[in-house]
Amino acid sequence: MKKLFLLTLMIMTLLFLTACWDRYELEERANILGIAIDYADESTEDFTIPEVSHQKDKFPGNNKKLYKITAQLAVPGKIKLGPEGDSSGGSGETSWVLETVGYTMKDALLNLQQQLAEKLYLGHLQIVIVNSEIAKDGLEDINDFLRRDYEVRRTAWMAITEQKASKVLQTAPPMQTVPALYLSQTLDNAMRFGKLPKGYLGKFWVDLDDMGIDGNLPLIKVIERDRIMVTGVAYFIDDNMVSKMSPIELGGYLAMRERNPGGYTVAVSTDDGGVYLVESLRRDSKINITIEDGKPNAVINVEIEAQIEEETKANDLGLKKLEEVELKVNDLANQVFNEEIKSWQEKGADLLGIGARVRAFHSKYWHQEVETEERWREIYKEMDIQVKVDFKIERTGMDWK
Amino acid sequence: MIIPLFIVIGPSFADAEMYHVFPIVGHDVSGKEFYEGAKIICQGITNYIIISMIIPYMKNAKSVVRSSIWGFLVASMFVFSTVTICLAVFGEIKILDMYWPTLVLARMVHVPSELLSRVDAIFLIAWIFAVFTTVLSYYFMFVRGMAELFKTKKFQRISFIGIPIAMLIALIPQDTYELYRYIKNTAFIDIFLVIVYPILLLVIAKIRRKKGSAT
Numbered sequence: 001m002k003k004l005f006l007l008t009l010m011i012m013t014l015l016f017l018t019a020c021w022d023r024y025e026l027e028e029r030a031n032i033l034g035i036a037i038d039y040a041d042e043s044t045e046d047f048t049i050p051e052v053s054h055q056k057d058k059f060p061g062n063n064k065k066l067y068k069i070t071a072q073l074a075v076p077g078k079i080k081l082g083p084e085g086d087s088s089g090g091s092g093e094t095s096w097v098l099e100t101v102g103y104t105m106k107d108a109l110l111n112l113q114q115q116l117a118e119k120l121y122l123g124h125l126q127i128v129i130v131n132s133e134i135a136k137d138g139l140e141d142i143n144d145f146l147r148r149d150y151e152v153r154r155t156a157w158m159a160i161t162e163q164k165a166s167k168v169l170q171t172a173p174p175m176q177t178v179p180a181l182y183l184s185q186t187l188d189n190a191m192r193f194g195k196l197p198k199g200y201l202g203k204f205w206v207d208l209d210d211m212g213i214d215g216n217l218p219l220i221k222v223i224e225r226d227r228i229m230v231t232g233v234a235y236f237i238d239d240n241m242v243s244k245m246s247p248i249e250l251g252g253y254l255a256m257r258e259r260n261p262g263g264y265t266v267a268v269s270t271d272d273g274g275v276y277l278v279e280s281l282r283r284d285s286k287i288n289i290t291i292e293d294g295k296p297n298a299v300i301n302v303e304i305e306a307q308i309e310e311e312t313k314a315n316d317l318g319l320k321k322l323e324e325v326e327l328k329v330n331d332l333a334n335q336v337f338n339e340e341i342k343s344w345q346e347k348g349a350d351l352l353g354i355g356a357r358v359r360a361f362h363s364k365y366w367h368q369e370v371e372t373e374e375r376w377r378e379i380y381k382e383m384d385i386q387v388k389v390d391f392k393i394e395r396t397g398m399d400w401k
Numbered sequence: 402m403i404i405p406l407f408i409v410i411g412p413s414f415a416d417a418e419m420y421h422v423f424p425i426v427g428h429d430v431s432g433k434e435f436y437e438g439a440k441i442i443c444q445g446i447t448n449y450i451i452i453s454m455i456i457p458y459m460k461n462a463k464s465v466v467r468s469s470i471w472g473f474l475v476a477s478m479f480v481f482s483t484v485t486i487c488l489a490v491f492g493e494i495k496i497l498d499m500y501w502p503t504l505v506l507a508r509m510v511h512v513p514s515e516l517l518s519r520v521d522a523i524f525l526i527a528w529i530f531a532v533f534t535t536v537l538s539y540y541f542m543f544v545r546g547m548a549e550l551f552k553t554k555k556f557q558r559i560s561f562i563g564i565p566i567a568m569l570i571a572l573i574p575q576d577t578y579e580l581y582r583y584i585k586n587t588a589f590i591d592i593f594l595v596i597v598y599p600i601l602l603l604v605i606a607k608i609r610r611k612k613g614s615a616t
Contacts, residue, residue, distance in 0.1 A: 154508045202508070202509035206491055209498065353420060356492075360421070361424070363424045
């Protein structure tokens with residue numbers, strides 16, 4: 001009798017052990033793959049501000065600039081795995097683009113949720129595209145939400161665009177069925193070829209908060225509605241975007257930060273008119289900082305292993321010629337790199353993390369003279385930074401001459 | 402727990418920056434700050450008290466001492482390397498903004514060749530197992546201790562009564578900040594267990610002239 005009672009009790013306790021209490025079927029979830037953030041243009045677009053998290057015109061805080069958020073949702077069951085014969089549908093069917101406005105990120109997402117039956121899920125978020133206007137005013141408010149939310153991956157990308165971010169998100173590439181996936185793949189691959197710094201969210205936030213180093217984000221642009229061009233990177237001081245670099249400058253930046261593999265190619269010409277395209281393969285950079293008379297000096301030694309990819313207007317490549325090309329490319333790189341550093345110094349953006357290195361390796365000096373990031377910027381603007389580039393051309397391809 | 406930790410630590414070396422770790426002694430660290438940190442980490446290694454509670458019941462009590470010291474060293478090395486790699490990736494300023502840096506690290510990690518796009522799920526599962534076994538071993542300590550205190554052998558009854566009490570204690574902190582306040586405030590108990598108590602035992606043993614012979 002006692003055993004029977006115990007047995008029933010045990011079976012009954014099983015009822016409390018039901019798992020998956022927060023289960024959501026895939027179809028019931030609205031997987032957001034990409035978010036685009038713009039300022040809402042109140043004069044041209046017409047919309048009503050939904051009263052979800054606040055009463056009408058009663059959102060707390062002074063900043064009354066409205067964000068327009070465009071979210072791209074994956075339509076479950078429509079995304080095909082692997083290639084599919086009929087691609088005439090384009091990406092219009094596999095994804096669903098929704099727009100809403102809000103005073104903050106969460107406010108806008110709440111408004112979005114109000115329109116949807118499915119639960120919004122940010123775990124598959126691949127890319128956040130931000131309009132450069134917002135980036136110039138500061139990203140802190142957007143970052144806070146993305147950091148705080150436990151669903152958002154830190155390997156997602158954030159990209160800046162000077163066009164309408166919503167337009168970029170809706171590019172319809174024929175290669176991938178979902179635009180947001182295509183976008184993030186573009187950036188991932190660019191990083192793998194050594195064309196972009198490791199700039200996904202987690203890394204960007206670390207640079208942003210560190211003392212003596214400033215962050216950067218890729219800058220993208222749509223061409224003809226179906227392609228994405230990486231037009232360089234936007235760089236930041238604190239969390240405000242200050243300026244941008246062109247891809248060739250970016251190559252210099254990557255070389256100085258020792259990001260491998262190398263991927264950028266430069267064109268140089270020798271005295272007899274031959275034009276050579278030299279691709280960097282491996283970059284090696286040493287940042288030496290010395291303190292002299294209470295002033296920091298930095299010498300950056302960059303060594304680049306390179307190969308010649310193309311030779312035009314001439315056909316006499318040999319040992320002597322190679323040395324000449326090396327010299328020419330060194331001159332060019334020295335000039336470009338030094339100019340680049342100068343322009344960053346003028347803006348006060350310490351992209352190479354020289355401040356962080358001073359803080360780490362000369363902490364005594366840092367604590368006596370610098371201490372705050374503002375003070376460091378002043379010192380940084382006036383400090384002497386020299387770049388020495390040394391190209392080593394190791395390969396010339398399959399042609400002897 | 403060790404394998405997921407390896408998965409997290411290994412690939413994150415690529416994101417580590419030397420300037421996050423230097424200077425090794427830190428920026429103007431005072432003895433008090435150092436003590437504050439050491440106090441917290443003591444809580445992670447109080448498990449050996451549990452081992453010492455079951456040593457008397459083992460067959461080869463002597464060989465246990467050596468292996469438990471090894472286990473202790475390995476565990477401390479893991480704690481040390483995890484903290485170091487977190488620091489190297491995030492830097493000391495950023496790391497202060499986070500509740501759980503290792504979890505964030507797990508969310509940041511790219512496993513090579515895209516085998517897994519989210520490591521943190523595996524990490525969390527392993528973590529939950531680790532937490533439950535730890536909690537359970539502490540509970541064992543509680544039951545065992547209570548039984549010895551009241552000189553009974555009714556372990557079942559003690560563990561039955563103990564569960565609701567533990568549950569109620571777990572419900573006291575209302576939010577995460579408060580939880581961390583409790584952790585800080587109870588840290589002195591661990592200091593007592595890790596440092597004061599063994600020394601006390603050693604002193605008593607010296608006074609009573611007992612050599613470490615197996616009972």
